[in-house]
Structure formats: structure tokens, C-alpha cells
Amino acid sequence: MSAMVKENRAEDPGLVPYDDESRERYRALGWWNGKTLPGELVDAARQHASRPALVTPEVTWTYDRLFEEARAFAAGFAGRVGARPGDAAVFQMGNVAETVVAYLGCLLAGVRPVCTLPQHGVREVGLLAEHTGARFLIAQADFREGRLLGQAQELRARGSVEEVVVARGDVPPGAHSYDDVVSDGRQSDIDPLPYAVLQPDDIAVFQLSGGTTGLPKVAPRLHEEYVYNSRAWAEAMGYGPNSKLLYPLPVMHNAGLALAVQPAILAGACLVLAPSAEITGLLDLIEEHRPDTLPLVPPALAIRLLESPAVRSADLSCVRDFVVGGQKLPAEIAQRLEDELGLQVRQMFGMAEGMFMLTPSDASEAVRHHSVGTPIAPGDEVRILSPASEDEVADGEIGEFAARGPYTIRGYYRAQKHNGNSFTSDGYYRSGDLARRHVTGEGVFYSIEGRIKDVINRGVEKIHAEEVEELIVQHTSVNNVALVAMPDPVLGERGCAYLVLEPGAEPLTVSTLGDHLLSLGLAKYKLPERVEIVDALPLTNVGKVSKKALRGDIERKLTDETGDDR
Structure with missing residues (x-):
């Protein structure tokens, strides 16, 4: 490991690591494999080189082409912009090919992406940049009439970030053009790329937990565990080289990365990235590209789909997995999706802190309509706790959902106060969600019944x-x-x-x-x-x-x- 990375890791006293016993156990069982996230993604891309990797309304790229672009961005980001392993870069980008390239490029440069939603304002982005020590901001100039570009200029003027990279539009004085970064990188002779110095227990990505307050809650996702998270989801969903995923929600979010981008790459699948969740556009993409999976549909989008006149003439027969998550789906909506549109609903529950649950594809209608399923990985551990203690409640009773496992964080980044309230004495993350454990003839399943948090x-x-x-x-x-x-x-x-x-x-x-x-x-x-x-x-x-x-x-x-x- 380089002195640079050693120094940066020494400057992360706020990182709560996995304990040695858990780390050794996860590796012994083969859940962790001692590799970094970019290393795993590069290996998968080589294996599936000529297969389709990314489709947007503007590009259709193979794995070779996608990672050629990502390598060029990484080299240019290091050479032209001055990014170093262990640095952090805030993203303010929509669902465009440049976002995926810049995300993968940051990983290859050893830079930690800081995920934000395009809806976030100057206040939220500034707080996150300060909290994570981000030096860079990557912004999309043509997003919603240039709002993100204006924010980027203001954040740089305030000193919240040092350097700004601008994609898809005019570049203001003092900022770097995404195109110039990639162009410089194509001519670079950096070999190996900077990610080679990283270690599997380094921070790979910073994920925002829901929103920000005066003290942000940032989930530091580590290389080894984030790889496992994505691979476990791919296996639970049955992704393979012939799979085609359609993803319409903001991609620079834990769901976009851990349910779509990373699992698709690891499985050699094709990701169709929708620019928005607008119904007519989604139906057009389904008609054109025939995806078999929508890995995350919020209930609001499912309702809008049912209410759209255009859906009555659409052919949705290609969709084998229609996964709904984000909040509780009314059972009557699930039934209408199946009866009226022929979409067999599966439900999921997930969080930036780690744990994913999913209803099995062969589960009964009662399980699929009334629960969020069961954890996706054998190492996942769940407890339903009394909100006032660390005691477990009886099966069937409502309590607080708590989780621990090989891809659930052990502490928020630089957040001692939050950690004292959010984790049990033995490392279970207390989610603040109210849940119930159901023991049935089909197995053990969980339902989310509300929340404790405000x-x-x-x-x-x-x-x-x-x-x-x-x-x-x-x-x-x-x-x-x-x-x-x-x-x-x-x-x-x-x-x-x-x-x-x-x-x-x-x-x-x-x-x-x-x-x-x-x-x-x-x-x-x-x-x-x-x-x-x-x-x-x-x-x-x-x-x-x-x-x-x-x-x-x-x-x-x-x-x-x-x-x-x-």
C-alpha cells in the first residue's frame, strides 16, 4: 500500500471497521474474497468484453467500450485534475452515460464517490462535501435547465470544493471539462491505474443515509463488503449474461449502484438506464429494449403506471421481475399490477447501511403481497427488538428492525453521536423501522410496519x-x-x-x-x-x-x- 493511502486511512478515525473475528469468518466462508470493488468490476468486464453493458437513449456500449471510457476518465482525473487515491468526489449527476463512466472512473482512480441526489441543493451538498472531506465535484451542466451547474459554481466559490468537473454543457472559467478529462486520459500512460494501491477494507463509496441534518449520516461502504452486497443481489435476482435491467430512478444512490450498476456488471448483464421515471418514456424503453427486470419500482411509480392510459396498449410480457420497494406497497396495488398488467410483483427492503431483503420469485401471493421477504444472503442476521431495549420481541409482534452481517455497516462515518444511538452493543444496526417477523409454512418472512424515526x-x-x-x-x-x-x-x-x-x-x-x-x-x-x-x-x-x-x-x-x- 502506498504512503498516500496509509496516510488517508490514518486520517479516518471516524470509520468504524468490521472486527477481526467477523472479517476472518466472512473470508473463510467465501463471502469476502480479499479484492477491491474496482478490481472485481474490471475482472467482470474483461470476461464479458464484447457483450452489451450500458444502454441509454444516446449510447449503446459493450463492456470493452464502457471500461475504455472509465479508464480514460480515471487517468485524466488523476493527471489533469490532480485526484489521488483516498480523495473524495461529490456527484451531482442525472441518469446519463457520463455518470456511469465518471463513477467507474473514480473507482479506478482510487477516488471515493460521494453519492447525492440531483434534487439536493447547495446546503445539502456543501454539508456532505465538508463531512467527507471531498475535494472534487462532478456536475451535469444540462440537468434541468442548468441548475446543477449553478450549484457547482456556488459551491466552488464558497470553497466547499476545490475543483469542479463539468459534463454535457458549457464549462465555466476555472472548471474542468469532462470531455477534456477523458481526452487527456486517453493519451496517458498511467499503468497500473491508481486503484491498484487500494486495500479491500478501504472505503470505496460514501452513501447518504436518507437525508442530511446539521450532522450528516454517511454510510462508508467498504470495497470488500460492497462487492459482496452487489454480488448477493445479483444472485438473488438470478442475473446472468442474458439479463437486461431497466433502471429509472437516480443512479447515484445506493439503490442505483447496489441493485443495478454493480450487480449488472458483476453478472455480465446489460443495464438500460432511463433518463427519468416518466411513464411514456419508460414504456417506450420497454418496447424498444425488452428488459426482463425492473429491480426497483417505488409504489408511487407503480400507481402512475396503473393509471396511465398508454399502459393498456403496451406489451409488458418481457418483464419477469417487477420489484417494488422504497415504502410499503398496498396489497390491492400489487393485486391490480398482476390482474391488469400481468406483472408478478416481488417486494424488497433495502438501506444505504447495507441489508437487503427480497420476496422469493416462487413465493405465494400472500408472501409477495404482504411482506418484503427474507434477507438475500446467508450471512445476514436480523433481530426484531423492543424499541426501548436490546431485547427481542416475540414472533408476530411489532418491534424495531435491526440487522448485522457481511455488508451492513458497523458505524456511520465520523458520527459518534449517531453511532451511540444507532447500533446495539454487539453491532446490530437499529434501522428505526418497525417490523414484524412472520413464521409461516413457506419460511420466515418480514414485513415493514412503519417507523420510529421522524x-x-x-x-x-x-x-x-x-x-x-x-x-x-x-x-x-x-x-x-x-x-x-x-x-x-x-x-x-x-x-x-x-x-x-x-x-x-x-x-x-x-x-x-x-x-x-x-x-x-x-x-x-x-x-x-x-x-x-x-x-x-x-x-x-x-x-x-x-x-x-x-x-x-x-x-x-x-x-x-x-x-x-x-
């Missing part, structure tokens, strides 16, 4: 109430605030802000409150979509704000307004 699940996007509340109270008219989830038939939940105003203040509206939050750099999808003005917030018997009471209040109001008391 998080709003808006489709596949998670909104941490505390983060938004901290910004709302900065408004001069606001004395106190509570943000709660209100039910929504399509997205599952939306945010409702209960406000206590200062005496004499003008009432805030959804629009004026949104303007305030946007001015502070909050992502648009996190804005409250309803405002309720109250004289005081209800309290529990221990003096805390009763969000349960507020959720009940908004549910009653919505029922009164719609007349729907189901």
Missing part, C-alpha cells in the same frame, strides 16, 4: 423533519414549528408544517414558506406542501411535541375535506 417518506425520497424545522425557525415570523407526514395516495406521504407564529406576524403560506427555504439552499422536494397555523403545538405527558397528535389532526382534516373515511 422521517417523511415522499415516494422514494426521505425528508428528515429536523433538518427542515431547523431552517423554518430561521424565519423571523416563526416562533415554533413541527413538520409531520400527511398521507398521500400517490407518494405515500407529503410534509405538513404546523407553525406557531410570533405575535402580530403575517401568516405564512406554502409559497412564502417555500421561498424562505429555497433561499437557504434546501432541496425543492423537501418543501412542506401544506401549512397549518396554530396557537401552540400539542405536548406529550413528558413535555415533548406530540407529532402523533399532529399526524392525527392532519389525517382528520384530509378526511373531512375529501369525504373519504376509508
Whole structure:
């Protein structure tokens, strides 16, 4: 290992490693194999060199071509931009071929990608860059009328990042062109590429856990375990060289990488990357490319698919696996997908921290419609705990879902406070999700029954109430605030802000409150979509704000307004 990487690893006191006993056990059982993520991906690409690897509306590339581009980016990123093994680079990119190339190129350069959603604003990206020590930002200039390019310029001007690489558009002064990086890399004689100095227990990728607050929760995914995570998913889904995956959600996210990009490469499959989850475009891609798998469809997208007139004339017979996840899927929606569209639903549960669960393809309708299945790997360990202790609850009772295993992190990055609350004394990650273990004649399965944490699940996007509340109270008219989830038939939940105003203040509206939050750099999808003005917030018997009471209040109001008391 180089002195550079040794130095960078020594500067990571916030990394909670796997203990020696677990590491030795996982390797002895063959779950870990002592190789790095880029090393494994390169080996797979060589094996499947001439097979189709990546399809977008603009490119159709073989494995040879994809990794030729990635190697050029890696060499140019090191030579032209100055990236070194152990550095970190924040991504603000959509679903385009350049994103996949830059991600793989970072891995080959020994650089740690920091995953963000394109919806994130300056505030979120700046916090993540500071927390991970990211020196670089890779941005897509033509994403949504150039919003990401403007953010990149502001982040560089603030000093949040040192260098910016811009793809797909005009490059502002002081930034690097993606095309120039790749062009320089093609002429480079770097051999071997920088990833050769990495070790299997180094950090490979930084994944954001749901959202950010004043103290980000970042999951450091290590090379060896992230390889296993992706390979176990590929095996659970039955991916092989003849598989074709269609992925419509943001690819620079744990789901996009660990359910689609990495498993596809490791299995020699073809990934069809949709630019968005717009229904007409998805149906066109299905008609043109005939994918057999959609590895992650949020319930909101499944509902929009059912409601689309265009779907009635579409041929979906190629889709053998239609996997729904992100939040609980109503059983009646699963039944309609099967009855009306011929799509046999499987459900999954996953998290940036590791653990994936999946309903088996041959499971009964009761299991597929009412559970998220069982862990995908033999080394996965699950406990359903009392939320107030480390005691397990009885089978069939609701408790907190906790997990440990060969690809579940042992601690958040540089987050001692979070780690003290999020992990048991023996290393199980406490997810904050309420779950139930079902022991049936078919086996043991789990269902997700809600959550303990104060998080709003808006489709596949998670909104941490505390983060938004901290910004709302900065408004001069606001004395106190509570943000709660209100039910929504399509997205599952939306945010409702209960406000206590200062005496004499003008009432805030959804629009004026949104303007305030946007001015502070909050992502648009996190804005409250309803405002309720109250004289005081209800309290529990221990003096805390009763969000349960507020959720009940908004549910009653919505029922009164719609007349729907189901």
C-alpha cells in the first residue's frame, strides 16, 4: 500500500471497521474474497468484453467500450485534475452515460464517490462535501435547465470544493471539462491505474443515509463488503449474461449502484438506464429494449403506471421481475399490477447501511403481497427488538428492525453521536423501522410496519423533519414549528408544517414558506406542501411535541375535506 493511502486511512478515525473475528469468518466462508470493488468490476468486464453493458437513449456500449471510457476518465482525473487515491468526489449527476463512466472512473482512480441526489441543493451538498472531506465535484451542466451547474459554481466559490468537473454543457472559467478529462486520459500512460494501491477494507463509496441534518449520516461502504452486497443481489435476482435491467430512478444512490450498476456488471448483464421515471418514456424503453427486470419500482411509480392510459396498449410480457420497494406497497396495488398488467410483483427492503431483503420469485401471493421477504444472503442476521431495549420481541409482534452481517455497516462515518444511538452493543444496526417477523409454512418472512424515526417518506425520497424545522425557525415570523407526514395516495406521504407564529406576524403560506427555504439552499422536494397555523403545538405527558397528535389532526382534516373515511 502506498504512503498516500496509509496516510488517508490514518486520517479516518471516524470509520468504524468490521472486527477481526467477523472479517476472518466472512473470508473463510467465501463471502469476502480479499479484492477491491474496482478490481472485481474490471475482472467482470474483461470476461464479458464484447457483450452489451450500458444502454441509454444516446449510447449503446459493450463492456470493452464502457471500461475504455472509465479508464480514460480515471487517468485524466488523476493527471489533469490532480485526484489521488483516498480523495473524495461529490456527484451531482442525472441518469446519463457520463455518470456511469465518471463513477467507474473514480473507482479506478482510487477516488471515493460521494453519492447525492440531483434534487439536493447547495446546503445539502456543501454539508456532505465538508463531512467527507471531498475535494472534487462532478456536475451535469444540462440537468434541468442548468441548475446543477449553478450549484457547482456556488459551491466552488464558497470553497466547499476545490475543483469542479463539468459534463454535457458549457464549462465555466476555472472548471474542468469532462470531455477534456477523458481526452487527456486517453493519451496517458498511467499503468497500473491508481486503484491498484487500494486495500479491500478501504472505503470505496460514501452513501447518504436518507437525508442530511446539521450532522450528516454517511454510510462508508467498504470495497470488500460492497462487492459482496452487489454480488448477493445479483444472485438473488438470478442475473446472468442474458439479463437486461431497466433502471429509472437516480443512479447515484445506493439503490442505483447496489441493485443495478454493480450487480449488472458483476453478472455480465446489460443495464438500460432511463433518463427519468416518466411513464411514456419508460414504456417506450420497454418496447424498444425488452428488459426482463425492473429491480426497483417505488409504489408511487407503480400507481402512475396503473393509471396511465398508454399502459393498456403496451406489451409488458418481457418483464419477469417487477420489484417494488422504497415504502410499503398496498396489497390491492400489487393485486391490480398482476390482474391488469400481468406483472408478478416481488417486494424488497433495502438501506444505504447495507441489508437487503427480497420476496422469493416462487413465493405465494400472500408472501409477495404482504411482506418484503427474507434477507438475500446467508450471512445476514436480523433481530426484531423492543424499541426501548436490546431485547427481542416475540414472533408476530411489532418491534424495531435491526440487522448485522457481511455488508451492513458497523458505524456511520465520523458520527459518534449517531453511532451511540444507532447500533446495539454487539453491532446490530437499529434501522428505526418497525417490523414484524412472520413464521409461516413457506419460511420466515418480514414485513415493514412503519417507523420510529421522524422521517417523511415522499415516494422514494426521505425528508428528515429536523433538518427542515431547523431552517423554518430561521424565519423571523416563526416562533415554533413541527413538520409531520400527511398521507398521500400517490407518494405515500407529503410534509405538513404546523407553525406557531410570533405575535402580530403575517401568516405564512406554502409559497412564502417555500421561498424562505429555497433561499437557504434546501432541496425543492423537501418543501412542506401544506401549512397549518396554530396557537401552540400539542405536548406529550413528558413535555415533548406530540407529532402523533399532529399526524392525527392532519389525517382528520384530509378526511373531512375529501369525504373519504376509508
